[in-house]
Amino acid sequence: MSLIATLSRLEAVRTGRAQAVATVRHRHLSERPLVLVPLTTAGEAGAPLGALVGTDRDAPRLLVVPQPRDRDLRFAFLAELADIVLPYVDAYAEVVEAAERSETDPESGKRVKVEVDLCADAPQLIVPSRTGIDFVRLLGRAMRFRRTAEQDPEAPHPAPPRVPLLGRWLTHFGERARVPGSSLLLALTDLLARHWATGQSSVEDQHLGALLAWIDPPGGESGDAAARRAELARDADGQLLCPPAGPATDPAFDNKLLAPAIERYDRARAALAASEDGLEADDRLGDLTAAEQEIRALVESRTRPTWDAVWRGLDLLRELPEGAHVADRWTRDRWSFTSHRDRISAGEPPQPRRDDAVTAANKLATREREQARLDAQEALDDPLVMAGRRLAGEAFAGEVTEVVMAYSEGRRPSPRPLVTVRTEDRPHLGERTKVYRSLGGKPQAAEFVGYDGPEGGDLLVLRIVDKMGRGKEPEEGSVPQKGDPVCFTLFEHDQRGGAKLPDPEETPWTHGGPPGEPDAVPLPEQPDPPTEEDTL
Amino acid sequence: MPPPRTRGRALGPRLAELRGPEVPPKALDARALAALAANPGCRRRALLDGAGVNKTALASALGSPSAFGMSQFAFMRGNAFEARVKADGGAELLRLVHEKLDPSAEPPAEGAVPDLAAIGPQGRAARTALALREASASGGWTLLDHPMLVLDVAGSPAFLEPDAVVVHPDGSWTVVEIKSFPMLDGSADPAKVGAAARQSAVYVLALEEVAVRLDSAPEVRHQVLLVCPKDFTNLPTAAAVDVRKQRAVTRRQLARLTRVEEIADSLPEGTCFAPDLPREELTAAVGALPATYAPECLAACELAFHCRSRSREEGAVTSLGRSLRAELGGLTTVEDVLAAAHGTAGDPGDATVAALRRAADLRAEALGEAAARREGTPCP
Numbered sequence: 001m002s003l004i005a006t007l008s009r010l011e012a013v014r015t016g017r018a019q020a021v022a023t024v025r026h027r028h029l030s031e032r033p034l035v036l037v038p039l040t041t042a043g044e045a046g047a048p049l050g051a052l053v054g055t056d057r058d059a060p061r062l063l064v065v066p067q068p069r070d071r072d073l074r075f076a077f078l079a080e081l082a083d084i085v086l087p088y089v090d091a092y093a094e095v096v097e098a099a100e101r102s103e104t105d106p107e108s109g110k111r112v113k114v115e116v117d118l119c120a121d122a123p124q125l126i127v128p129s130r131t132g133i134d135f136v137r138l139l140g141r142a143m144r145f146r147r148t149a150e151q152d153p154e155a156p157h158p159a160p161p162r163v164p165l166l167g168r169w170l171t172h173f174g175e176r177a178r179v180p181g182s183s184l185l186l187a188l189t190d191l192l193a194r195h196w197a198t199g200q201s202s203v204e205d206q207h208l209g210a211l212l213a214w215i216d217p218p219g220g221e222s223g224d225a226a227a228r229r230a231e232l233a234r235d236a237d238g239q240l241l242c243p244p245a246g247p248a249t250d251p252a253f254d255n256k257l258l259a260p261a262i263e264r265y266d267r268a269r270a271a272l273a274a275s276e277d278g279l280e281a282d283d284r285l286g287d288l289t290a291a292e293q294e295i296r297a298l299v300e301s302r303t304r305p306t307w308d309a310v311w312r313g314l315d316l317l318r319e320l321p322e323g324a325h326v327a328d329r330w331t332r333d334r335w336s337f338t339s340h341r342d343r344i345s346a347g348e349p350p351q352p353r354r355d356d357a358v359t360a361a362n363k364l365a366t367r368e369r370e371q372a373r374l375d376a377q378e379a380l381d382d383p384l385v386m387a388g389r390r391l392a393g394e395a396f397a398g399e400v401t402e403v404v405m406a407y408s409e410g411r412r413p414s415p416r417p418l419v420t421v422r423t424e425d426r427p428h429l430g431e432r433t434k435v436y437r438s439l440g441g442k443p444q445a446a447e448f449v450g451y452d453g454p455e456g457g458d459l460l461v462l463r464i465v466d467k468m469g470r471g472k473e474p475e476e477g478s479v480p481q482k483g484d485p486v487c488f489t490l491f492e493h494d495q496r497g498g499a500k501l502p503d504p505e506e507t508p509w510t511h512g513g514p515p516g517e518p519d520a521v522p523l524p525e526q527p528d529p530p531t532e533e534d535t536l
Numbered sequence: 537m538p539p540p541r542t543r544g545r546a547l548g549p550r551l552a553e554l555r556g557p558e559v560p561p562k563a564l565d566a567r568a569l570a571a572l573a574a575n576p577g578c579r580r581r582a583l584l585d586g587a588g589v590n591k592t593a594l595a596s597a598l599g600s601p602s603a604f605g606m607s608q609f610a611f612m613r614g615n616a617f618e619a620r621v622k623a624d625g626g627a628e629l630l631r632l633v634h635e636k637l638d639p640s641a642e643p644p645a646e647g648a649v650p651d652l653a654a655i656g657p658q659g660r661a662a663r664t665a666l667a668l669r670e671a672s673a674s675g676g677w678t679l680l681d682h683p684m685l686v687l688d689v690a691g692s693p694a695f696l697e698p699d700a701v702v703v704h705p706d707g708s709w710t711v712v713e714i715k716s717f718p719m720l721d722g723s724a725d726p727a728k729v730g731a732a733a734r735q736s737a738v739y740v741l742a743l744e745e746v747a748v749r750l751d752s753a754p755e756v757r758h759q760v761l762l763v764c765p766k767d768f769t770n771l772p773t774a775a776a777v778d779v780r781k782q783r784a785v786t787r788r789q790l791a792r793l794t795r796v797e798e799i800a801d802s803l804p805e806g807t808c809f810a811p812d813l814p815r816e817e818l819t820a821a822v823g824a825l826p827a828t829y830a831p832e833c834l835a836a837c838e839l840a841f842h843c844r845s846r847s848r849e850e851g852a853v854t855s856l857g858r859s860l861r862a863e864l865g866g867l868t869t870v871e872d873v874l875a876a877a878h879g880t881a882g883d884p885g886d887a888t889v890a891a892l893r894r895a896a897d898l899r900a901e902a903l904g905e906a907a908a909r910r911e912g913t914p915c916p
Contacts, residue, residue, distance in 0.1 A: 003895040006863055007877055009856050013848075013870050023906030043610030045718035045768050141720065142768060201831035201857040224848070232603065232841070251605035259608055321910075353721045383905045387898035391891075531769045 002388040008197035016222030018196040018214040023384050025320035027191060028183040028330040030124035034088050035060070035310050037128055037303045038135050040247040041068040042254055046138040048077055049249070049258075050299035053084050057311040062303075066265050066295045071157060078143060079160035086162055088123055089169055093341045095120045122330070122337040125173050125185045126314070128208050128245035128306050133187050135247045137174030143167025144350040145527040157530050168350050172340045175351070179367055181329045181374035184337065188313045189245070195320065199223055207231055208309055209242035216316060243302040245309070257298055265291040323381035324441075329374070352525055357511035358501065365498055373495040380438055380493060389489065390425045397487040398423030400480045401459065402452075407472075415474040420452050421460045421486060428490065429460070435488040439467055439478065443493040462488070547691060550800055551587040556810020561588025563657065564694035569687070570734035571836035573789035579799050580827035581837060584809065586692045586796035591838035593811040597818055600845060602838035614716040618699065621714050621763055621772045625649050626679035626700070632774040633702045633710055633761055634677075641705050644677035652683055657695040660684035665746050671703035672754045678703040685742035691796045698739040708755040709747070711739045712763060719764040719773050729762065729777065736760040737782035741790070758783065799825070830858045864888060 008019040037060075038051040050064040061084055065077045099118035102111045127133055144167030146159035173185040193205045198214035205211050209230030214223035230242040239257070240250050249258070268288040275281040355363065379386045379395065389395040402420040407413035429435075433448040444467040452459035468474035480486050501507075505514045555561060564572075564585055572581055584591055595602045621629050630644035648671065654663040664683040671678035680701040687694050700712040713736045717728045743756045759776040766773035807821045822842070829843040829852070837843070847855040851869040854861045865888040867873045876882030877896040882889040 003863065003891055004899045006856075006860050007873075007892070007895055007899060009860070010853070010870050010873055010877075013851070013856070014874060020903065020906075023902065023909075041609055042607035043613035043716055045720070045765060138720075199856070201855070203831040203834060203857075249607070251607040251610075254607035254609055255605070383902035384899070387902040391895050391898055528767055528769075531771060 003391060004384070004388045005197055009199060012197055012214065012223065013199035016199070016224055017217065018198045018223060020195065021197045021384065022195040022320070022378075022382055024323040024382050025317055026194060026323050026326065026378050026381065027181075027186060027317075028124070028322070028326050028333070029314065029317060030121070030183075033124040033126045033314070034085065035126045035307065036132070036136070037245070037306045037310065038132060038139075038247045039249055039299060039303060040135060042249060042251070044068065046135070046142060047074060048139070048247075050077075050296075050303065051081065052300070052303040052307045053081065055088065057307075060304075060307050062296060062300050064292075064296045064299045066292045067262060067269075075157075075160055075163070078139075078163045078166065082160070082162040082166040085166055085169065092119055092121055092123045092337065096338075117338065119334050119338045119341065122184060122334045124183060126310060127185070127187055128310055129189045129206060130187045131247060132245070133174060133177050133185060136170050136177075136185060140167050140169070140171030140174050141353075144171050145353075145525055147527050155527070164350065165344070168344060169340075171351050172336075175363075176333070176336055178363075179336075180371040181377070182333050182336070182370070183330060184333050188310050191317060192313055195317065198227070200227060204231075208245040208306065208313070212309055212313060212316075216312070243305055245306045246303070249302060253298075253302060258295075261291070261295050261298055265295060267291075323378065325377035325381050329377070332370075349525065358504075358507060361501060361511065369495045369497060372491075376489070376491055376493050376495070379489065379491075386487065386489075389491075390427075393426055393428040394491055395487065395489040396421070396423045396425035396427040396460070397485065398425070398458075398460075400482050400484045400486055403479060403482055406463070413472065415464075415468050415472065415479075417464050417468075417474065417479050418449065419446070419462045419464060419480055419486075421462060421488070422458055423460060424458060426456070427460075427488075433490065435462060435490055436493055437486055437488045438493065442467060444478070446488065547797055547800070551692065551796070554583075554587045554800065554803070554807060554809055555589055556808050556813070559590070559810055562590045563588070564689060564696075566696050566698070566735045566738040567731075569689060569694060569696070569738045569790075570731070570786065572689075572793070573734070573738075573786045574836065575828060575830065575833065576789040576792045577828045578833075580822065580825040580839070580843070582793050583796055583799040583803075583825055584839070586689065587800070587809070588692075589809045590811065594809055594818065594822070595838045595842055597811040597813070597815065598822065598839075598842045599815060600839075600841035602841065604838060610716070617716045617765060617770060617772070618714045620770060622679075622681060622700065626681070628772060629700065629712065629763065630677050630679060630702065632763060632772065633704075633712065636761060636774050636776045637710055637757065637759055638704050638706075647677040647679045647702075648674065649679050649681060652680060657684055657686075661686045661695065665749070668701070668703065668709065668743075668746055668754075669750050669752075672707040672709075672750070672752055674703075675705055675707070677705060685739060685746065687738065687742040687745060687790075689790060689793065696739060696742050698736075701739075701743065702761075703754075704757075707752060708757050709743055710757045711736050711743065711760040713739075713760055714763045714772075717764060718767060719775065720767055722775075724762075724764055724775075732762055733760070733777050733779050733782045734786065736762075736777070737779040737786045740779060740783050741787055828854075830854050831856075832858070864892075867892075 005021050008021050012019045032055050034053065034055050036051060036053045039049040041047040041049045047068040048065055049068050050062065052060040052062055054060040063077050063080050065073045067073055096117040097120045098115055100113045101116050103114045105112045125136070127136060143163050146164045146167065147155040148161045148164060149155065149158035150161065176182050177185040189206055189208050189211055192211050192215060193202065196215050198205055198211060200210065200214065207230065210227035213226035213230045217223045217226040233241045235241060237256065238252050243253065244250055268284065268291040272281060272284040272288050275284045379389045386395055390397060398421045400419055401422050404418040406416050406418050408416045429448045431448065431450070435446050435448060436443040444464065446462040446464045449461040449463050451457050452461050464479060468478040507514050568585060572585055575581065584594070592602050626647055626649060630647045634641060634644055650667040650671070652660060652663050652667060654660045661684045664680065664685065667680060680703070682697055682699065683701050685696045685698065687696060698711055699714040702710045702712055704710065713732050715728065715732055717725055740756055740758065740760065747754050747756050758780045759778050761774050762777045763772050763774045765771065803824055807824060809818065809821055827843045829847040833840040833843060844855060851871050853864055853868055853870060853873060864873055867876055867888065872881065873892065876889045877892040879893055884890055884893065
């Protein structure tokens with residue numbers, strides 16, 4: 001945490017309100033996000049208990065598994081979830097625009113531009129907390145290897161149609177969420193904590209209710225008191241007033257309310273199965289429906305507060321203006337969405353359980369590159385983030401005090417003006433350190449020449465080296481003038497891709513060897529073998 | 537064999553006095569020990585745990601009840617899974633130990649499962665030590681189901697009950713930890729595995745105390761076996777977890793624990809932590825014990841909410857995270873830091889103070905710039 005963020009936390013303690021750590025919104029927010037508030041059953045490896053899901057804040061769909069240990073009921077839940085999520089995803093998959101992508105031509109081996117479809121927008125999934133993202137990944141893993149009756153008539157417990165497809169999409173969302181700066185799947189707590197510093201620790205910020213209490217305390221109360229109430233206050237029944245954002249439930253809720261309700265449901269079901277004639281069955285069906293209704297009401301009572309909190313959090317975030325580079329990163333999300341759409345329509349198999357070495361290396365490289373890109377873009381978009389970089393000696397801002405024209409030596413002299421900047425910042429500059437400033441959205445590079453005055457003083461001399469046009473005289477506006485405020489960074493604004501991986505034929509044995517070698521050909525993934533007591 | 541060390545007979549009554557009359561001591565489990573080792577400077581926790589005070593009851597009596605609880609679903613599933621793993625005389629468990637840790641040994645045909653029942657924790661610990669010695673000498677596979685171990689913690693004995701200990705044919709011992717979180721495609725939640733490893737490290741230390749007292753001095757393996765459900769099933773799968781690091785850390789931290797005796801002596805005469813005392817009295821008693829609260833305590837200690845309120849009242853920066861404390865040098869309270877940052881206190885020659893002022897200036901400048909931009913005026 002930078003010292004500026006630390007100070008913001010302390011200011012939050014003093015004022016009783018969360019303090020801004022960003023002045024713009026650094027993540028894309030869809031006009032129509034799909035919010036998912038899942039609950040899971042304690043102790044099981046991912047047996048969903050229920051969820052609120054939907055795009056309309058006033059009309060969420062409630063899905064409930066009245067007996068989470070029952071495979072058929074779980075499948076019914078997943079099928080319902082697929083019926084909500086997949087149409088939402090498909091709506092974005094259908095609207096495309098033309099875009100260009102450079103590809104390597106297989107014949108000539110040259111890079112050529114190809115016209116391809118790019119989805120005009122992409123779906124966005126919002127979950128309350130980081131554990132919600134893990135749960136989405138888990139659901140994806142549990143579903144994508146399932147076989148439907150159509151795919152495999154012999155399968156002992158065929159999954160409902162579209163459930164494996166939902167698994168592949170959730171896996172893609174979960175995987176994309178690991179790429180820094182991506183917005184296909186977001187956790188609201190992360191999103192809020194990125195933009196506000198509260199007067200509590202980052203551990204406590206994982207509690208959505210407490211986090212919101214600091215950012216927007218109800219009725220002028222202090223954030224501290226409101227957060228404490230959100231965390232701990234219980235009603236006369238011993239239930240939390242602000243239920244945890246899930247997917248895990250409060251043990252007191254499990255033990256006191258949920259377990260008896262599930263027991264009543266089980267009893268009603270057993271009674272129905274044992275009923276002897278139609279009249280009796282009708283009666284008992286009524287009992288069963290009532291028992292199911294009770295569980296539905298319980299699940300709704302624990303998810304609805306979180307659902308409302310998520311939308312309130314989104315409202316707060318929408319009040320911030322969007323950062324200038326956010327759209328650029330969202331375009332990358334659209335590419336990612338489009339390419340997964342294409343993989344599915346091309347009939348490719350689901351994502352493997354474990355990535356092969358080449359895929360893993362590529363993913364890692366992407367994440368590193370995107371992290372660097374995110375760091376640079378956030379600083380350029382937001383003076384408060386840039387302030388942190390300036391404090392760290394990775395950027396400096398100041399005023400131009402002098403500009404001296406100079407030219408490069410050589411056959412065709414080019415302009416290399418010397419610019420003196422007065423700054424109070426203390427950047428870590430060495431001789432010929434490259435620095436960059438944003439000129440009309442494009443980076444302009446300069447070299448550090450030296451200090452005008454004492455070493456480590458406040459007058460820095462820079463030599464501008466590019467973006468001045470082809471002529472002997474620099475283009476209008478391409479060189480700062482005396483009195484101009486400027487901000488230079490020591491980090492690059494654009495990220496170049498790292499060294500390319502070798503061609504597939506050159507893949508070293510460490511990474512699985514060239515394709516065609518027996519060890520390198522992955523076997524098709526098999527579904528998980530069903531067992532008596534498995535969950536999902 | 538000699539009885540486990542229970543230092544100082546005089547300490548016992550002293551601790552009983554602190555606990556309150558007729559309050560039975562609460563046994564320290566490995567989870568609590570691992571948590572204690574994670575915060576070795578906390579005298580409050582060291583003494584209360586050492587004295588066997590029921591911290592859950594104490595926290596409720598102080599008006600800041602702990603939020604720990606276990607869902608009966610998780611409890612049932614955990615028990616069912618453990619029973620399944622240990623079914624058939626532990627055949628499956630022994631097979632996993634053989635496969636993952638000791639494949640060169642002869643495969644376990646039928647393991648011995650000695651009866652470890654005895655009266656009281658002391659008796660059970662003695663029975664366990666005896667069973668371990670016999671098993672080591674037998675040259676076969678032995679499964680000890682819920683043995684009892686004892687570890688000297690800050691001068692008082694802590695009784696520990698691992699899920700199982702397996703004795704190999706070569707006489708060496710392995711700690712087995714059975715958890716009900718899943719191992720999905722061969723990997724499990726790292727935070728949970730870490731917690732299990734820290735817990736197992738405590739068992740390894742306790743077993744080593746038993747081993748040194750045996751003539752044959754059998755080896756206590758530094759790889760423990762973590763048994764979890766495989767994927768989405770209830771079938772066990774296992775992985776060897778190397779706990780050398782956790783063992784070294786725990787051992788060092790346990791050695792650092794301030795001696796319970798010393799802390800007890802530092803308390804005013806008549807101090808008592810019985811949960812039925814009036815709240816003011818208890819608050820004063822607990823207040824007499826210095827605590828080192830950090831947000832990590834929330835996940836590990838029953839008293840955390842009480843300590844957090846105190847820490848926040850005092851304005852301690854550590855309540856916002858340990859890393860902050862490290863960043864801010866000698867400035868320990870929110871007020872001091874803000875005063876230094878805003879130039880109303882502190883020595884500008886001090887590096888931390890200078891950095892804080894610079895940070896405060898930069899922050900104010902950036903916020904001003906953003907505000908100006910929002911108002912619509914072009915930024916300077």
